[in-house]
Amino acid sequence: MTDVKLAANEYIKADSNLLRGTIEEGLQNHITGALYDDDTQLSKFHGFYQQDDRDLRGERKAQKLEPLHSFMLRARVPGGVCTSQQWLDIDKIASSLTMNQSIRLTTRQTFQYHGILKRNLKPLIQALDLSSLDSIAACGDVNRNVMCNPNPVESSLHQETYEWSKQLSEQLLPRTNAYAEIWLDGEKVRGHEEEPMYGKTYLPRKFKIAVAVPPHNDVDVYTNCLGFIAISENGKLIGFNVTVGGGMGATHGDKSTYPRLADDLGFIKLADTIAVAREVITTQRDWGNRVDRKLARIKYTVQKHGIEKFRDEVAKRSGVTIEPPRTIKFTTRGDRFGWVKGTDNKWHLTLYIECGRIKDVPGKEVQTCFREIAKVHQGDFRMTSNQNMIVANVAEADKAAIEGIARKYGVLGERLTPLREHSIACVSLPTCALGMAEAERYFPEFTDKVDSLLTKHGISDQPIVMRMTGCPNGCARPYAAEIGLVGKGPGRYNLYLGAAFDGTRLSKMVRENINEAEIMDELDGRFERFALNRQTQENFGDFLVRTQEVKAVLSSARDFHD
Ligand code: SRM
Ligand code: SF4
Numbered sequence: 001m002t003d004v005k006l007a008a009n010e011y012i013k014a015d016s017n018l019l020r021g022t023i024e025e026g027l028q029n030h031i032t033g034a035l036y037d038d039d040t041q042l043s044k045f046h047g048f049y050q051q052d053d054r055d056l057r058g059e060r061k062a063q064k065l066e067p068l069h070s071f072m073l074r075a076r077v078p079g080g081v082c083t084s085q086q087w088l089d090i091d092k093i094a095s096s097l098t099m100n101q102s103i104r105l106t107t108r109q110t111f112q113y114h115g116i117l118k119r120n121l122k123p124l125i126q127a128l129d130l131s132s133l134d135s136i137a138a139c140g141d142v143n144r145n146v147m148c149n150p151n152p153v154e155s156s157l158h159q160e161t162y163e164w165s166k167q168l169s170e171q172l173l174p175r176t177n178a179y180a181e182i183w184l185d186g187e188k189v190r191g192h193e194e195e196p197m198y199g200k201t202y203l204p205r206k207f208k209i210a211v212a213v214p215p216h217n218d219v220d221v222y223t224n225c226l227g228f229i230a231i232s233e234n235g236k237l238i239g240f241n242v243t244v245g246g247g248m249g250a251t252h253g254d255k256s257t258y259p260r261l262a263d264d265l266g267f268i269k270l271a272d273t274i275a276v277a278r279e280v281i282t283t284q285r286d287w288g289n290r291v292d293r294k295l296a297r298i299k300y301t302v303q304k305h306g307i308e309k310f311r312d313e314v315a316k317r318s319g320v321t322i323e324p325p326r327t328i329k330f331t332t333r334g335d336r337f338g339w340v341k342g343t344d345n346k347w348h349l350t351l352y353i354e355c356g357r358i359k360d361v362p363g364k365e366v367q368t369c370f371r372e373i374a375k376v377h378q379g380d381f382r383m384t385s386n387q388n389m390i391v392a393n394v395a396e397a398d399k400a401a402i403e404g405i406a407r408k409y410g411v412l413g414e415r416l417t418p419l420r421e422h423s424i425a426c427v428s429l430p431t432c433a434l435g436m437a438e439a440e441r442y443f444p445e446f447t448d449k450v451d452s453l454l455t456k457h458g459i460s461d462q463p464i465v466m467r468m469t470g471c472p473n474g475c476a477r478p479y480a481a482e483i484g485l486v487g488k489g490p491g492r493y494n495l496y497l498g499a500a501f502d503g504t505r506l507s508k509m510v511r512e513n514i515n516e517a518e519i520m521d522e523l524d525g526r527f528e529r530f531a532l533n534r535q536t537q538e539n540f541g542d543f544l545v546r547t548q549e550v551k552a553v554l555s556s557a558r559d560f561h562d
Helices: 008-014 023-028 037-046 054-062 084-097 118-130 155-171 178-184 270-287 298-305 307-318 366-376 396-408 443-456 516-533 540-546 557-561
Strands: 048-052 069-074 081-083 103-105 111-116 209-212 226-233 236-244 263-269 338-341 347-351 380-383 389-394 423-425 466-469 483-489 492-497 508-514
Touching (some): 023 037, 037 178, 081 084, 084 103, 084 118, 084 366, 111 118, 155 270, 226 270, 263 270, 298 307, 347 396, 366 396, 443 466, 443 516, 483 508, 516 540
Antiparallel strands (some): 048 069, 081 380, 103 111, 226 236, 347 389, 380 389, 483 492
């Protein structure tokens, strides 16, 4: 360690004995539902966060009780693919070991449980393990769940890119045995293991990878730390365009923080994929900011050094020749709902899940629906980065039965508007400690109101990417949405507009700290002008930039705040 005072987490990691800390001791302490403070940072590397139900905070305090501590656990599911048996297990775990009993699909193609009591953490992780699932590195300062385009249309290309996302996920895992020791009663090997790529202080901050298959940019590849864009010839994958330095998180009022879209590193051949990924990571490990965690993401490292210098370093470390990027074009960002026949003649059914929440409510029994489908489904399930679910690889003969179940439980049948199909919201209240305004619980009703405005102007057939988050951290990637709402305080949001439909341009803040009526007012006038003056096939974000209602934000820090 240097003489410079580093961020507090750096010392916690360094002293943690490769991520063990005192987690085991904390689990044995039955006086509190919480872990020891430092361990709440280390627990993230094991896939879980300590939380409490914010709706109950006041009541508990009045009763002089400690907050009702519980844990949110996020699984690692590369590319979001799981089998029917795994889904049945995931569902059973939710019912038996969590207080919420629901399952939450995330914006990074995996699932979370909320409301796990401390005593249930170990049984839960063991149950996941029995189902060949884990939560290693789902959070923490390491590479997290690797996203991969789940689109079933180009089935063979999907299979190949999915295999790469799995490999990336596996190869970039931490090597410590801490997870196996603490949760799976694995052999104690303290002091006899190494962390060859990460080192004992791991990365300065979280790290995210996505694999995209043009023309689909559903994984929002440019918002990721590291992106792989599939390049194919005659339907065969030959390599990737690599992108580096994307990220969303920002802090209200702090101009040193900003969302950023990734730069092109260049084209690489397939065989070089893992080497380049590793050396992008080691460069960030060595060059990233370990003093100020707010500035520790790779987007700031790339902004500081420039993509040319970063590229040279990765090429030098990996020995790989990085060629100029190949030409690609993205045209879609949302999921393709309903049945689609893949090139392998298998059928795939994409179902809309409101804000990714899998639970039963009257008239819409989403949890029961997927349980019943999993009982008969021979193929797999694919979680999407838009928080939806694909029932994938269905044989012609099984189609009717699966569709029948989806209809019976109210998950299929409702007409979705194009706006809703392209909308996502983060979790926020009551579980997220950082939420400043509602998101998931308010977003459905908010979307109805925006839809009514679109109908009023006769443009309800227009797909618009709209996203809401409860705070500026950007978990639903709002700065890459044509309409972005970012929580500022209870019932108040910053309004961002003007991002590109295909995810290649960021949005810009047009009003700060406004309530619903003010948001609707801002949108009303713009929808009217869009309806009257849009060009053929012009998207809403592009229209606002072309007519100079909003300044274009191509990528960098400066455009965003100017
Ligand atoms: Fe996120 C923190 C939920 C995707 C940027 N995010 C959190 C925490 C863990 C709050 C906390 O630190 O205490 C939230 C837990 C809420 C809860 O109760 O479940 C949380 N993030 C989520 C999820 C579940 C949102 C969702 O509705 O699906 C997503 C889980 C993804 C996954 O499966 O891994 C989720 N988070 C994202 C994304 C989108 C993405 O990765 O594509 C981003 C923006 C991209 C990026 O990383 O730049 C994102 N989350 C953040 C940040 C800001 C990081 C930064 O650079 O400043 C935080 C706060 C932090 O890390 O300090 C955060
Ligand atoms: Fe929580 Fe903010 Fe992320 Fe929403 S964007 S889940 S409020 S951290």
